Every structure is written in C-alpha cells, then in structure tokens.
Amino acid sequence: MSARIVPVIMAGGKGTRLWPLSRSSAPKQFIRFIGDQTLFQDTLARLADGALFEAPVVVTNEEFRFLVAEQAREKGVKLSAVLLEPVARNTAPAVAAAACLIAExxxxxxxxxxxxxxxxxVADDSYFDAIKLAREAAADGMLVTFGIAPTTPATGYGYIETGEALxxxxxxxxTFVEKPSAEEAERLxxxxxxxxxxxxxxxxxGRLLAEYRxxxxxxxxxxxxxxxxxxxxLDFTRLDAQSFAQCPDISIDYAIMEKTENAAVVPxxxxxxxxGSWDSVWKSGRRDAEGNLAAANTTLVNTKNSLVMTHGVHLAVQGLEDVAVIASEDAVYVGRLKxxxxxGSLVKMLAAKSPTAKLTETHPTSYRPWGGYTSVLNGERFQVKRIFVTPGKKLSLQRHHHRSEHWIVVKGTAEVTIGEETKxxxxxxxVYIPLGEVHRLANPGKILLELIEVQTGSYLGEDDIIRIVDEFGRQ
Structure with a gap:
C-alpha cells in the first residue's frame, strides 16, 4: 500500500507523575529532561519521513496551543492542523474529532x-517495520494497536493477549487485560x-467511524x-465547546477497542x-558504569543506581543508592526509585494545601507565544523577572492599572514602544514604563532577546494586563 499515514498526536495531557519537573501547566511532553529535545519534539522527529507520513494533526488544549506551535516551529515541522479541545474528554472523543476532520x-x-x-x-528499523506492518493490517480493515514485548512483570501497564495470526x-x-497485580503480572x-x-x-x-456509529x-x-x-x-482549530462537552468522558480503549470484533495487535x-514514573526515566536512559543517570549541573560521589536531574541549582549527591533526586527551580524531590x-499521591497532598498548591501547577518559568519569563525574586510591592523573546516576535500592545516597569536589556536588541515613541x-x-502608559516590547533581531524586568506597584498579578493589540488573538 502506498498511501501515506496521517499521524494524530495526542498532546493535551496534564500529568504530574514526573513532579517537580512536570506541572499541570507544563506537562512532561513539553519538558526537556536529558538532551535538547522535548518528548513532543521527539515524537515529531519520528514522523519526518515524507514518503511515509502526511503532516501531523495535533490534538491539545487551549493552555498548550502556543507550546505546540512554538516547539514544532523550532524543529521546522509543518502541522496539518492543531485541534483545540475546549474541555478534557479523554481519548475517544479526541480521536473521533480528529477522524472526522481527516475524513473531510x-x-x-x-x-x-x-x-x-x-x-x-527508539525509532530504529524494528519500529518502522512495525509501523508498515500495522499499516497493512489497517488497510485490510483492522483496528490495530501496538503491543510491546514485555521485559519485566510490570504492573503499571495494561496487557493484550494475542490470538490467531493474520x-x-x-x-x-x-483479550485486553487491566493493569495486573504483581502476582498476575508474573503469570502473564x-x-x-x-x-x-x-x-x-x-x-x-472509514472502519473506525463505522465502529463509533x-x-x-x-x-x-x-x-x-x-x-x-x-x-x-490563527493556526488553530477550536472545536465547538458546547458540542464537545456533551461527549462522554471515555477512552478509545473502552469505547471501541475492547468491544470491536476487528481489533488486531502488532507484536x-x-x-x-x-x-510514567522517575523509575521508568532511569530505566530508559543511558546509565554510567555505576548505574547512574545524571543530567548536567550534578556531582555524584559514592552513589549507585540513581537518577539525579536538575533544572536549577547544582545538585551534589553522596553515599546514596537506588534514589531519585530531582530539582526544579523551586522544588526538590528525593525518594527511592522503587x-x-x-x-502522584505526593502531588495530591501538595495540591490540597494552599501554601504548596502552586508548586503543582506552574513553574517559575512560564512560556508564551512570544517567548516567556522566569520569576527571579518576589517581595512586597515588587518582583523581578527574566524576560526572553524569540527573534521576530513581539508582545501585545498593553498597559497596566497597578504597576510600573523598568527593563534592562542583557542580551540581544529590543524594540520598545512607549506611548507614541519607539526606540x-x-x-x-x-527604559522606564510609567504606570498606565501604553507600551510594547519586540525582538527585531536574529538572536534571543533577554532582559531583566523590575515591576513595582500595589498589584503585580499577570491578570493586570490590558491588551490593546495582540497578534496572537488573546484578550
């Protein structure tokens, strides 16, 4: 069969199982763990063969739309469509919406x-062999899933029992088997x-839509x-909120795959x-002779079989074994890998208490369609931020009711509009931006623009932004 496959990437999840690096507003698919690509960008890279794949359709939500667009742009990947889910409704509605769009x-x-x-x-020859085999089975009218040959009696995965060869x-x-107990996993x-x-x-x-009906x-x-x-x-397709919200909250596994007579599996x-856990990150990485997987800015002494990662302070670990030590800019997790x-239970505890709830929701670094910012220091009536703006991008033309701002350029070139003047x-x-003055920041250069912003005023929340003109369609 010669027709190209249309990829549908599910990128709307808000899991926090890899806390403190993953948060509800910055889930694991958009984070760089070890290496210079995010998991989402790794997924895009596996779809680079234009002879095998069409441009991908991405299903995500409002909050992540600019992360999707920017991370695809960074890798020079053209997306066929970005479908925005107005509410979370699991995979069956998301796949159905994508299938309807692709059918058109x-x-x-x-x-x-x-x-x-x-x-x-790991997208090696065995991966693409499986892709092509699955395409042939799908062309014969089967709804195909991929089954991974198990290497351990894992209890964190569902299982598939294989039947007759096609x-x-x-x-x-x-049969499909729910996540088993340890004893049952050994038997499987x-x-x-x-x-x-x-x-x-x-x-x-066609067969998928028929099975949905x-x-x-x-x-x-x-x-x-x-x-x-x-x-x-802009470049996004917003699904109708009222209609999509009426979809049952159900996975495609439960809604279709476990009920159809046409389910097939490619071993x-x-x-x-x-x-799904720091233990799985450790297992999947390239460990050193002592069994450690460590990122940059770490020092390990007399430490074995451990995972040590940091997105902030330098981490020094001494005399430990079988542990995960993970540091973000504002929190550190230490626990046994097992x-x-x-x-997830720990994150629920943090989320339930107001002093720690924010640690589960947002990072000190937040991303925007034009770049982003990192919170550096907060005090009474002031805060300091590092602002970074992607080449060619600009912030909205805006003003504030409650704060003034002072910008100091530390890298690149800034085009600053204050009132009627641009410099x-x-x-x-x-430059100083008085309270209430209309202003705008842009990066006309070829390199990342970085500046330090000092805000002072009676209220410093992000919702004190009155956007007058915004090229990204935000209010």
Whole structure:
C-alpha cells in the first residue's frame, strides 16, 4: 500500500507523575529532561519521513496551543492542523474529532496513526517495520494497536493477549487485560502470549467511524458537530465547546477497542516507555558504569543506581543508592526509585494545601507565544523577572492599572514602544514604563532577546494586563 499515514498526536495531557519537573501547566511532553529535545519534539522527529507520513494533526488544549506551535516551529515541522479541545474528554472523543476532520480532508480511505506525545521510543528499523506492518493490517480493515514485548512483570501497564495470526503479520486480539497485580503480572509474563498495551494505534478512518456509529454513537455524534461548528483561530482549530462537552468522558480503549470484533495487535520489539514514573526515566536512559543517570549541573560521589536531574541549582549527591533526586527551580524531590510510582499521591497532598498548591501547577518559568519569563525574586510591592523573546516576535500592545516597569536589556536588541515613541535598546541599556502608559516590547533581531524586568506597584498579578493589540488573538 502506498498511501501515506496521517499521524494524530495526542498532546493535551496534564500529568504530574514526573513532579517537580512536570506541572499541570507544563506537562512532561513539553519538558526537556536529558538532551535538547522535548518528548513532543521527539515524537515529531519520528514522523519526518515524507514518503511515509502526511503532516501531523495535533490534538491539545487551549493552555498548550502556543507550546505546540512554538516547539514544532523550532524543529521546522509543518502541522496539518492543531485541534483545540475546549474541555478534557479523554481519548475517544479526541480521536473521533480528529477522524472526522481527516475524513473531510483526506477521505475515509485514509489511515491514521494515533500516538502519544509523551512516550520515549527508539525509532530504529524494528519500529518502522512495525509501523508498515500495522499499516497493512489497517488497510485490510483492522483496528490495530501496538503491543510491546514485555521485559519485566510490570504492573503499571495494561496487557493484550494475542490470538490467531493474520495474513498481514498482525494478530487478532484475544483479550485486553487491566493493569495486573504483581502476582498476575508474573503469570502473564510467563505465559508468553501477552504484550504491554502501548496506547499507539493504526486505524482505517472509514472502519473506525463505522465502529463509533455502532459502539459509541454519543461520542461520534457530538464530535461530528464539534468539528462542523469549529472556528479557525490563527493556526488553530477550536472545536465547538458546547458540542464537545456533551461527549462522554471515555477512552478509545473502552469505547471501541475492547468491544470491536476487528481489533488486531502488532507484536513490536522496539524500545518503548511511557515514562510514567522517575523509575521508568532511569530505566530508559543511558546509565554510567555505576548505574547512574545524571543530567548536567550534578556531582555524584559514592552513589549507585540513581537518577539525579536538575533544572536549577547544582545538585551534589553522596553515599546514596537506588534514589531519585530531582530539582526544579523551586522544588526538590528525593525518594527511592522503587517508590516513584507514588509521586502522584505526593502531588495530591501538595495540591490540597494552599501554601504548596502552586508548586503543582506552574513553574517559575512560564512560556508564551512570544517567548516567556522566569520569576527571579518576589517581595512586597515588587518582583523581578527574566524576560526572553524569540527573534521576530513581539508582545501585545498593553498597559497596566497597578504597576510600573523598568527593563534592562542583557542580551540581544529590543524594540520598545512607549506611548507614541519607539526606540531601540541594546545590551546594558534600560527604559522606564510609567504606570498606565501604553507600551510594547519586540525582538527585531536574529538572536534571543533577554532582559531583566523590575515591576513595582500595589498589584503585580499577570491578570493586570490590558491588551490593546495582540497578534496572537488573546484578550
């Protein structure tokens, strides 16, 4: 079969299992753990073969739309569409909406690959062999999932029991198994015919929509209306909120795959991890002779089989074994690797208390469509921020009711508009913006613009921004 696959990337999740680096507003798919690419960018890289794939469709939410767009732009990847979910409704409605959109664009003969944006996969020959085999099975009308050959009796994954072999080389699915107990996982591993459920699918659009009509009509009916009433906003497609909210909150596994008679599985041997815990991050990384996986800005002494990562202060770890030590700019997690599956419970405890709730929600560094900012110092009636602006981007024309600002350029060139005057500032030059004055910041240069902003006033919240003109359509 020669038709190209249309990838559908699910990028709306807000998981916090990799806290303190992942937060609800900065989930793991958009974070650089070790290396210079995020998991979302790694996912885009696996779709680079234009002979095999069409430009991807990304399904995400309002909060992450500019992260998706900017991280795709950084890698020079053109996206076919970015679908914005107005509310979280699990994977069945998201896939249904994407399938409706793709059916309009490519026809019901199209084949889609649904893949998560936060998995770590080694895209070697075995990976692409599995992709091509799954495409053949999908072309025969099967709804295909990818099953990973288990290496341990893992309790964090669902399992798939393989059935009879199909002409394509895939197998029929005999049963799906929920996440097992440790004892049950041992039995499944020993049986030899069970695979980990990867959550990756290869689906023929026509057959998929037919199964939605038969097995999950409420999902499809509302998703179809949400797509028909969708509104274009810059490079994004906003699904109709009222229609999409009426979709049942259900996964595609429960809604379709566990009920259809046409489920197939491709046994795959490529390296895969859903990076659902710090333990899985440690297992998936390249460890040194002492069994340690450590990022930059770390020093390890007499330490073994440990994960040490930092996005802030320098970390020095001495005399420990089998631990995870993870530092963000404002929080540090220390725990045994074997207990890292329980980080979610810890995060719930932090979120339930007002003094620590913010640690689970936002990072000191926040990203915006033009760049972002890092909170450096907060005090009574003042705060200091590091502002960074991507080349060619500009902030909204705005003013504030409650604060004045002082900008000092430390890198690059700034184009500053204050009232009717526009001026250029270079490194070590500064400017003052009085309270209530209309102003704008832009980066006309070829390198990242960085400046230090000192805010003073009676109220310093981010909601004290009155946007007058904004090229990103924000209010």
């Amino acid at each position: 664009e490519y026809g019901e003969d199209a084949i889609i690959q649904v893949l998560a944006s936060d998995h770590e996969i 002409p394509s080389g895939a197998h029929r699915v005999r 591993l020993a049986a030899g015919r069970f695979l980990w459920n990867s959550g990756i699918f290869m689906l023929p659009v 038969r097995l999950a009509p409420d999902v499809l009916r509302n998703a179809e209306v949400a797509v028909k009433k969708a509104v274009r906003d 795959a041997r490529f390296s895969w991890s859903d990076l 207990d890292s599956q329980n980080v 250029m500032l270079r490194e070590n030059e500064s």
